[in-house]
Amino acid sequence: MKKIFIVEDDFTIQAQLKTLLSGNGYEVFAVTDFSQTIQQIKAFVPHLVILDIKLPGNNGFEICSEIRTFSDIPIVFVTSSNTDMDELNSIMLGGDAFITKPYNTAILLAKIAALLKRAYPSPQAEFFTWNGAALHPASSVIEYNGQKAELTKNELKILYYLFKNAGKICPRNDIVDFLWDNQLYVDDNALSVNVARIRDKLNRIGLTDFVKTKHRQGYTL
């Protein structure tokens, strides 16, 4: 499990970021004493640091350059100021990404995932399995008993979301939200159409009743 260290002085944001990131499969630790930030980072040994710029005591830039003296882990700057100077500074000092508040959580998560993937490449491609079916996002293929079906972009993302939340009920609205976050602007009707097509494809490779409809709630695997 990848470890993320949060340096953020607003406690609500800190707590909510913790919830968000741990909900997405990261181990999270937030700074508790701003005079000990560097020591706490050294003790936690994170894979990635989320760093605010305006902080009590040393500011984000100072902390960033200090981290760079002993480690080259990805650093994501998160700040409410969006001046060019701050962005330039953060890049000059070795920051890997610069995200302005209020950020889109999907974009933040995508950025974190991309940075982690680049910094710690894993040899095998990521895939998900559920009830004998395997989803390969990299090649956008679903496999069952050796039979394969090609998926379109929309279908892949819908299945990706369902696989990630396998066993849970996924409300239609949440699926559409997820698709929008992935730059696929489908509406409720289009979702139904896509799910019908997915079911069709799954039937053809022998997966019947794989995607279930929960009346008035959503879909589930």
Add this chain to the structure above:
Amino acid sequence: MSGKLYLKNQIPAILVNLMGMLALALFLFANGNQFQTVLFIFAVWFIILITYLSVVYYVRKKYLNQLLDTAEQLEERYLIPEIMTIPGKADEQVFYQIMKMAEKSMLEKIGTIQNDRKEYKEYIEQWIHEVKTPITAIKLLCENNRSSFAREILAELEHINQYTEQALYYARSEHTEKDYSVRETNLCDVVHSAVADNKYLLRQSNMTITIDDIENRVYTDDKWVRFILNQIIGNSIKYRIEQPVLRFSATKTNDRVVLSVSDNGIGIPKSDLPRIFEKGFTGRNGRIGKNSTGMGLYLCKRLCDKLGIGLTAHSENKGTTIALSFQMNDFVIRVQE
């Protein structure tokens, strides 16, 4: 300098001369001089007087016209005392002193006002950065606890964010200093992030979004363009009709890339079109109760002017198309090739 007025000002001197002439005439006649002699003396006196007056008039006129010219060419006219030569005449020096005093108090006033404005701008920027912290907190809270209720708050939050951004860019656009940096930007990324900024509002209004192939690289400030697109999207949402549609497309010609944002909303009346970029103009659409501020498009225009983007609006009865035209100069094209 008006000649008539000059002559009028010289009346006392002329009168004194005339009185002198009269006294001299009486004296000369009493001494038994010939009438012709007296006439000759007067003629000479008169010529000298006229020559003196006209020479003084032309010299003064030339000097004053020059001064007027310099003042007119000056951008900051109140700075004229700094440029003009210090006059030699006693009364002129007093006026010069007065001008100096006026200039000084003017400069002091301008200084304080500039300072106040700068401080106010800084305060606004700081305030906006501060208010973004609670906005972020609310956003995270809602996204971590999704429900239809949270979705509505998120949509309202996007409104709040749009208004705060408007205030920020207004404060920035008022200042002449450069707050942007031009770099290679992918139009596609900017459009997607602008749509993401309005995600919940767009979802709430059931907007159908089509993004045509817009993989175009332009040279501009992505943050500013994103703000401009946010304002345009905001308008499309505000003035939508049933089954709203929003379409982004781009065309590329030799020297420019044009990004068009079209909707099928209520459109803009032809009579209002020429004025929509004016500050505070709300037009017919503003009067039908959509609480327009007349700020959004005005700001877009100002920012576009600064960035060198051409901004045009097109509307025929139904639907509006806003086009942003990005210049690609020879240099940029050659570098790309």
